[in-house]
Amino acid sequence: MPILLDHQLQEQIPHDISAFPIAFYCDELAALPDHAGPIHWHPYFEIATAQSGVLDYQVGQTHTILEPGDSIFVNQNVLHGIRQLSGAEPDHLPIIVFSATVVAPENSSVYQKYIQPILACNSLPFVVFRHDSSLWKEVHRWIRATYHAIREHSDCYELEVQRNISCILEAVFRNFDSLPKSEASRVQLNAQIRLQKMLSYIYKNYDQTVTLTDIADAANISRSEAGRCFQSFLGCSPVEALIQYRLQTAQRLLRETTLTLQEISFACGFHSVNYFSRQFRKRYGYSPGEKRQRK
Incomplete structure (x- = not known):
């Protein structure tokens, strides 16, 4: 199941998650350029x-190294x-990826007492x-059991997952x-909100002509402040992030469609096939x- 993002960087969880609010993903890195997933967010754990x-798991501005067997729990939003x-x-x-409502409704005392303080x-x-x-020996066992139950869909697997x-x-x-x-300081929280707004603008308008001023205006900040936000979180400039997203989109189109190189170039916001090809090779x-021959 591929990771899909909407214009707000919000991961698009399958529609049927409302019936059983948990989604399972596996082998996503194999289809991603450089085995790296895009920065995104969602209102779920x-x-x-x-x-x-x-693995390098980036959460906010923090990079955490996961070795084989390590797990990470990421808070919502x-x-x-x-x-x-x-x-x-x-x-x-x-x-x-799951909503805590898999355990208890939001208006319940269980949710308010045990889950709300975490999120x-x-x-x-x-x-x-x-x-x-x-300390986490039992947690690892529950995590592995959850993966297995969702993959196998055995009898009463929902109850096992919930448990x-x-x-x-x-x-x-x-x-x-x-x-x-x-x-997190107020400055850091504001920087993250600004970055979300600017990345949202890139994800929505990458196929159009986009300038540094356009990106900065999406968060109502100066171009220099926009540059500081991107460097702080992503280690690149806003324009570099735009090009990277355009190239990631081109990778997907090359793999999943029969569009010509010119059509893909224009669809990804590159108005010169030669420039697109140079950036892609670089x-x-x-x-x-x-x-395309490799797919």
């Missing part, structure tokens, strides 16, 4: 586990992305469950006070035509 490779650093093959990286805590954007930590998620959230709640916190080390 997320749990992911490194299987065979070493936080910008995050993933990049594989090493490993012979793309990591399978099982991921569950409302700006200083707890994520929790890492290290594979060699005795496991409840246990995981209970473990986070019980250890809440001792978990490492990273208190980014990936091979031409768009060679990429």
Whole structure:
């Protein structure tokens, strides 16, 4: 199941998640350029586990290294992305994205007492469950059991998943006070909101002529402040982020469509096929035509 983003960088969870509010993803990195997923957000919790490779999981401005067997719990509405650093093959990286309503309704005392404190805590954007930590031994077992239950769809799997998620959230709640916190300043929170607005503009308008001024105006800030936001979170300029997204989109179109190179070039906001080809080769080390032959 591919990761799909809307214009607000919000991950598009399958429509039937309302019936059972949890989605499962696996093998996403294999289809992503450089085995790196785009920065995005969603109003759900997320749990992911490194299987065979070493991964860089970015949450906000923090980069956390996950070794094989490590898992990460990401709080809702936080910008995050993933990049594989090493490993012979793309990591399978099982991921569950879920609403806490899988455990209890939002207006229930269970939700308000045990879940609301977690999702409302700006200083707890994520929790890492290290594979060699005795504290999280049971959590790892519940995570693995959840992946297996969703994959197999065995009898009563929804009840097993609900039970496991409840246990995981209970473990986070019980250890809440001792978990490492990273208190975000007002400046950092504002920077993240501004970045979300600017990235949203890029994702919506990448196929049009977009200038640095256009991107900065999306967040009502100066061009220099826009540059600082992108450097702080993504390590690149706003225009570089625009080009990267255009090239990622071109990769997908080359793989999934029969559009000509000229059609793909224009569809991705490049108004010169030669410039598109040069940028593509510079980014990936091979031409768009060679990429199409590889698919």
